[in-house]
Amino acid sequence: xxxxxxxxxxxxxxxxxxxxxxxxxxxxxxxxxxxxxxxxxxxxxxxxxxxxxxxxxxxxxxxxxxxxxxxxxxxxxxxxxxxxxxxxxxxxxxxxxxxxxxxxxxxxxxxxxxxxxxxxxxxxxxxxxxxxxxxxxxxxxxxxxxxxxxxxxxxxxxxxxxxxxxx
Numbered sequence: 001x002x003x004x005x006x007x008x009x010x011x012x013x014x015x016x017x018x019x020x021x022x023x024x025x026x027x028x029x030x031x032x033x034x035x036x037x038x039x040x041x042x043x044x045x046x047x048x049x050x051x052x053x054x055x056x057x058x059x060x061x062x063x064x065x066x067x068x069x070x071x072x073x074x075x076x077x078x079x080x081x082x083x084x085x086x087x088x089x090x091x092x093x094x095x096x097x098x099x100x101x102x103x104x105x106x107x108x109x110x111x112x113x114x115x116x117x118x119x120x121x122x123x124x125x126x127x128x129x130x131x132x133x134x135x136x137x138x139x140x141x142x143x144x145x146x147x148x149x150x151x152x153x154x155x156x157x158x159x160x161x162x163x164x165x166x167x
Contacts, residue, residue, distance in 0.1 A: 005060070006160055007037040007095025009110040010044025010102045011129060018044065018102045018127050021153070023051035025099055025124070028153040030057025032161070037095045039064065039087065040071045040078060044101050049074035062090045089113055097122065097160040099150075102129035111147070115139045120163035122148040122156045 006029050010022060026048035029036045036052045038045040040061020049059040053074045061075035066082030081087040088106055092098060092113035097120040100111050108130040114121045123135035135149035148163070150156035160166070 003058075004034045004166065005037050005095045006034050006157070007091050007098045007110070007114070008044065008048040009038065009091060009098060009100050009107050010048075010127070010131070011104050011107060012039075012041050012043035012045065014043045014047075014102050015128075019047040021124060021127055022047035022101050023054075024153040025101060025156060026051025026053075026057065026059075027055050028157045029099075030055035032157055034157075035060060037062065037091060038075075039091050039106075040075050042072055044103070046072035046074060048101070060094070062087050062094065085109070092119070093117055095119065096164055099156045099160065100124065100127075100131035100134075100147075102127040103131055104129060107131065112139055115143065115147070118143070120148065120160055122150050122159045124156060125149045125151050 022044040030052040035058040037060045040063045060077045063080045068078045071078040092110040098114040100123045123131040125135045148159040
């Protein structure tokens, strides 16, 4: 069976509350035996990777630059794309599903890419940014489902497992 992956997306700059949430999401993903994919930089990405590593999880970072040294210290597999913001497409498409935490314009682009790629998109309700704005709504009318909303890391990962039929 191929490696299961969840992309965690969010801002490279976030407050302590959001970073703690990202850490907990990373821990929950790893606890369930799923690899975490992210943009490989700081903020939400680093916090989620740190959480995954606390649970001996696997982390994959798709960097915007072409320099492996730009990855945060908790990334196991570093993929330097050199694509700048275009790497957002890869982050969104690499995960079997997406969990959004906070986020600004880059996060919005990744949520939209996941949406039109027919991937489950889960948003952390109380994390601020685009995740909070889009939780429980549709990005457009091309899909009948909603951006799932989750209040806890467990609910977020449960929503992914349910949407994908994982056990």
